[in-house]
Amino acid sequence: VKAELISVGTEILLGEITDTNSQWLAARLPAIGIDLYHQSTVGDNLGRLAEAIERALERTDVVIMTGGLGPTEDDLTREAIAQVLGEETFVDADAEKQLRAFFAARGVSFAERNVKQTMLIPSATAIPNPRGTAPGWWVEKTLATDNPGDTKYIISMPGPPAEMQRMWEHEVEPKLMKLAGDGVLVSRVLKTIGVGESTIDEMVAPLLKSTNPTIGVYAKPDGVYLRLAAKAPSQEEAWVHIAPVEEEARRILGPIVWGADNDTLEGVIGDMLEQRRLTLATMESCTSGLLASTITDVAGAAQYYTGGYVAYSARMKMGLGVSADIIEKHGVISAETAEAMAAAARRNLDADYGIGITGVAGNDEVEGKPPGTIHIAVAGEFGADHISYTFYQGRQATKRRAVTTALFLLRRTLLARDA
């Protein structure tokens, strides 16, 4: 089964919005045996939109669209599909009733043009959207130009990622899986941290000749990934190709592999803490809550995360038990202050481990320390351990790198404890 992705929205072409949907969807197609041949972006223009749909229907079986389903005048995806298929739109009375109830439940007044979102055409079925106001469209039609029995599919989903993703996972993917024929691509991603991309590449050099699975190495914000991708008639057979190469890669890389596939560093560390019945607290200065927020992006984090401080000022740090002497002697931006912060968080919040982060995330010097100076410490029953480095990549990337490094340091600490 061949598919084409069309993202709708002038704001994408002008770069005012990032089209994350295409990539999110691209990632999910190989595993259900659907080959993505084309990807394009079209603006909010009825003619160009209809043209793009028409061309897509000529060369593929399944057209997957995102965006252009909102209530405003420039949301034209429904109109374009109707025009291409030569069908008339009508309002779905049940859907309209539900939509009015949805607005009422949120205490929001109902603007009449929202009714547009409940339109259908005879070939379309509405796809439920509990996260938003615009249902999707599942369109099935045999075109005059097709062989009898050659059905074309248009799947139209809303642009907001939270709405689209839920719709895909709960409604669209299960139905598409039934359409897909044989030949699937399956991949395993091994995630490492603490070693550079070029070093990983050298370590796994003997494996890189492999053609099924193929092997790729690439750097990501949370470390370096190794991707093994195998093709086979079925998922089971593809895994048979992957298994021995994965085993060898894991043997070569050893403990620098922290997870696989959809694992996150915070999830893996959460599991480690939970299994060992250990708890964690944080005190952050330059990352100012991003570490706490990341740790608690994991369901069930309340089991092991006892809380955190965003101690942006020296005054708040001292109020929480960081000694004025340490700050005086070593400065706020120092490994010693990071260790005192970690110890204070651990003590105040009754945790087995504390993490402290201090540094310069902005692009001005602080205490004569350059932007990107970062000190991270973990404190536990053993005392404290720290990592210090200087690497400036702009405020947000610098904060994110510090959070990843903090999680890496905690993982290293927990592994050392086990050993």
Added chain:
Amino acid sequence: VKAELISVGTEILLGEITDTNSQWLAARLPAIGIDLYHQSTVGDNLGRLAEAIERALERTDVVIMTGGLGPTEDDLTREAIAQVLGEETFVDADAEKQLRAFFAARGVSFAERNVKQTMLIPSATAIPNPRGTAPGWWVEKTLATDNPGDTKYIISMPGPPAEMQRMWEHEVEPKLMKLAGDGVLVSRVLKTIGVGESTIDEMVAPLLKSTNPTIGVYAKPDGVYLRLAAKAPSQEEAWVHIAPVEEEARRILGPIVWGADNDTLEGVIGDMLEQRRLTLATMESCTSGLLASTITDVAGAAQYYTGGYVAYSARMKMGLGVSADIIEKHGVISAETAEAMAAAARRNLDADYGIGITGVAGNDEVEGKPPGTIHIAVAGEFGADHISYTFYQGRQATKRRAVTTALFLLRRTLLARDA
């Protein structure tokens, strides 16, 4: 001047990485008079990469590439450009020396295959990359098929956004601006919050007929945006088209416009606090640090942000002064607890305003309250104000919406104070 964007990387086509670079670059081209005609993504394959570059050189003047400049075997952008232009690569000795020094400064060992990143061809000049190890390439060449004086440009930048963005802003954009001829597209984005997309659409309906500027309305995570985009021979003339329509739009929308263009809600609120010499503290439960992190994404936030607590447990909340009676009587997930949290943050951290957030960000009920139940309060000298709602869109989107709503509530409070 016509341009084409090519993103390089199999991981993009497989959806393992999101290509944010294309949109980031697309956003910057109109203002310097460069028209983006094509956008494509190519995998890490020398033949297909060379073919894409060749086709791009046929139909455009400037080819802008991102990705494929790393040190590993599947980084092939340099090789593909060299092949298309029929030139030989060589190692730039100065660049090699600098790269070795960069690794030494970070205390990282130097894998020999990094040398690849210092390769050049005769038509290419290296573009400095202080945020990473791979310099870019600025390629200028008159092809045999061109008219004399018709020079083609290939600009190749690294894939990591922090590296690419700095390179674009400091090195590439200033040079490209000189190439661009006449006819620019200029846009003004007005950002609103507190009113839905369909209502905004109705409010500005009389303006929607305008063709220069054109007007678009779209929903974003931090509110609804109105985009006015005008074409003219110069930036100055384009602004003349925009000014009266912008004035009318601002008159219609009034105080729901919180900012324009690159303004962020946290930046606008930071300015409001700083101008009024007011300070802010936070206590977060379900957003657990994301509000604090967002507030401090603004340079100079230390001037008005006195600190925050990530009080994930009822125990920590009570330790910080939230009354056990309130929690007992109303539950942790309640407007009353949010108000007590806001008041305690304000009191403990000596701030003029405190924000408290409590709710259910995960997808399980808490205290019988459904996922997406959110209570947000602001406390100040006047007492407290709050917003409560229920809307679940997955953990991360739910946290982000709560943070945006908290900033909206604080803005509303500050505006009421002024009135």
